Amino acid sequence: MVKKGQLTKEMILLKAADLFNSRGYFGASMSDVMAATGLEKGGIYNHFKNKDELALAAFDLVVSTNSARVKEHIDAGHTSVEKLVGFVEGFQTAVINPVFAGGCPLLNCAVESDDTHPALKAKVKSAIAGVLRALQSIVESGVARGELRPDLEPQAVAQFLFASIEGAVLLAKLYEDPSKMEAVVNQLKLFIKSCAK
């Protein structure tokens, strides 16, 4: 019985992750979750006490899934240039070959939550801060190891890479054309190479 309950909870979460990431917190309703899971409202509330708890858990799942994929690409790089290129390519892979529907959860939830949902907004801020810190630290150690130009501002470089790649996701999603990311990714790779010492 415990095992079946756990499986049901995971199934609800997987369906909710697709739904909330595609339709947004306000655009996805509990009726949508019921339809996608084939469960009654009570069956869902057995596992998640309300829409908020489910939506926040769904956000965490999509973010941690995508982060793990991007991190894999970063970690495959040896030099700081390779790691930064890995970040860009990891993001691109996550969009072209997604685990969950709906595009980047950071982009989606940042835009939706900023004026409407403080708990979700706090989660998005913390997740984006984590990405920015990781990028900044790659740039800092690249400068320290003499791989990257000493005049770089690591925080600014981190913000620039993140902002540009999220804008690229926006174009690819809106036009349903992953090649729309390509131009931005290529420009970012040139930028990253120009950061090398």
Place this chain on the structure above:
Amino acid sequence: MVKKGQLTKEMILLKAADLFNSRGYFGASMSDVMAATGLEKGGIYNHFKNKDELALAAFDLVVSTNSARVKEHIDAGHTSVEKLVGFVEGFQTAVINPVFAGGCPLLNCAVESDDTHPALKAKVKSAIAGVLRALQSIVESGVARGELRPDLEPQAVAQFLFASIEGAVLLAKLYEDPSKMEAVVNQLKLFIKSCAK
């Protein structure tokens, strides 16, 4: 009487522009519009036949207002480098000193509509295509006039500038800190200068 009706319609539209641009199409309800305008539902439906018509008109208003401001900055430039810098600075001004609450309507509505609202999505695609065409044409004439490097890909440069500036808006809005745009804007200015011949 006609004049009063027109004023009421404009007032509804102005309030709806703030509301829909901040809270999103699904996040803003007709009750929110009623509360913001002090009108009954019937008073609103007198002027807009449904939520969709109002939301789409609100989108058009915010986009045309922001576009006019960005265009002013572009037109103030004489060379193609100055015009591209004008684009970036115009966007920054529109975010730092906004006419309507809620940030960039292209970013907001692209993210919200892509999986949910075909009519809004069509409007966003057409508006963004217009921005990309304008940028591409600045780059093309810059190359033709020998101001910009002949190896530039005008379409790719346009997509890169647009994607990066929208990502910068995302950071500034989420952290409620316009200075978060600064780093991206500065990097883009360096990039634009690097495009000069």
